[in-house]
Amino acid sequence: MPVRKIYLDYNATTPVSSKAKEAALIAMQEAWANPGCGHEAGQKAKELVEDARGKLASLIGAKSKEIVFLSGGTEANNTVVLSIFPNLRQTRGHFITSQIEHPSVLNPAIRLLEMGFDCTFLRVDKNGVVDPDDVKKAIRPDTCLISIMLSNNELGTIEPIEEISRITRERGILFHTDASQAIGKIQVDVNHLGVDYLTIAGHKFYAPKGIGALYVRDGAPFFSLFYGGGQEGGRRPGTEPVPLIAALGEAAHEARVLLPEEIRRIRALRDTFFDLLKEKVSTDLTNNVDLNRCLPNTLSVRFKGVNGKHLLAASKLVLATTGAACHAQNDSISHVLSSIGLGVEEAKGTIRFSLGRYTTKEDVELAAMDIASAVVKVLSVEF
Known part of the structure; x- marks a missing residue:
């Protein structure tokens, strides 16, 4: 199945x-x-x-x-x-x-x-x-x-x-x-x-x-x-x-009809997801920017000592990206991440999660557990 x-x-x-x-x-x-x-x-x-x-x-x-x-x-x-x-x-x-x-x-x-x-x-x-x-x-x-x-x-x-x-x-x-x-x-x-x-x-x-x-x-x-x-x-x-x-x-x-409620709902899910990641992930987790200045659906986080591409490859459930889709095939680090002062390893450890209309509470709970498991797998190989 x-x-x-x-x-x-x-x-x-x-x-x-x-x-x-x-x-x-x-x-x-x-x-x-x-x-x-x-x-x-x-x-x-x-x-x-x-x-x-x-x-x-x-x-x-x-x-x-x-x-x-x-x-x-x-x-x-x-x-x-x-x-x-x-x-x-x-x-x-x-x-x-x-x-x-x-x-x-x-x-x-x-x-x-x-x-x-x-x-x-x-x-x-x-x-x-x-x-x-x-x-x-x-x-x-x-x-x-x-x-x-x-x-x-x-x-x-x-x-x-x-x-x-x-x-x-x-x-x-x-x-x-x-x-x-x-x-x-x-x-x-x-x-x-x-x-x-x-x-x-x-x-x-x-x-x-x-x-x-x-x-x-x-x-x-x-x-x-x-x-x-x-x-x-x-x-x-x-x-x-x-x-x-x-x-x-x-x-x-x-969008005009649904947006007021969607903003509230998706922001709450995004914040719950971040809290769950911090609770479950076995490495230091850092949000790249202040969430109060962000879109309600977006979470750009970096995992210390973990390569983001390797992490997503080890994930069984989550579909996300290490940067923008417009240059996802490029091995160089994102110009956006370097512009906010991230070093090469910090940028390579970054994943962008972005939620939407069809994201549920169950989704973020399962995703957090899946990412936590993937971190363990990657760390066991990279160290």
Whole structure:
């Protein structure tokens, strides 16, 4: 009989919810026409797209016209970082970001350097937090754009976006935040955050992979990376994937309804899991960051004297990762962990556990016992 695995990797991706699946299926069966067509079938598909746009806008406190559907977080981040500079500054310009951003921000920043623009990569403190004063000090007369993620995918750290946005508004600088890890885990309101652009990735909150969105504040400049038709108000060419968009809209609606209770429930489970690990694991266990500054579902911990990859390999039940899925195949240590001051052995001993909607109390109890057993196995081999 197959062993039931315990999935604790919700920051990597989430399962598609039943309602999101149903929405996609209905769209495939009943609204399969091209939403750009004026006939009845096309308009039915168009209605589904606009309904989903409204649901997603409601989740983040935006206007429907401020939502641009695209393929996901990577495209959204690339679009903002790579399109702003060539269009606003033909030869010069300065970009500010942090050292712990997702590669879909950091690698475009490197491309900007290759194109002749300047970039500042801000340091973070031991909790992975960007100091707003450092942002203020880094600003130059030619600073065009600042991009700081709302929450970190590996640590769960929540950044002081509202404080930073006050600085950017005073200076008249465009401000982007990658909210891929925050949407569906904490309350996100673009009006409170004060950002010009916000990235959304559907598969992080129970929608399918391959669909996401970019919030573009009404009046903020926007330039597409692609050339083609006039879809999405001329902002993102290509025929709209109606089933994926419908699923994203339903996932957004579910998140809006369920989130207040889910935040409380998942935080309690996360804290219980950490307490159980400390009680049962036979080696020193350290939380990498202050849980009070974290997403309620995320736990980044290091096990003294234990290699994280070996530990997960020895685990019979737990599905988790030693870092972000975007570079899980790379043997080098995470740039995020090194940025908060961890040494090589500390970073290699780190595991990221991330809980979600379908995690139960039984799951965390079994997972803690399983990890404790795996630690014993690994220590018996490594010492």
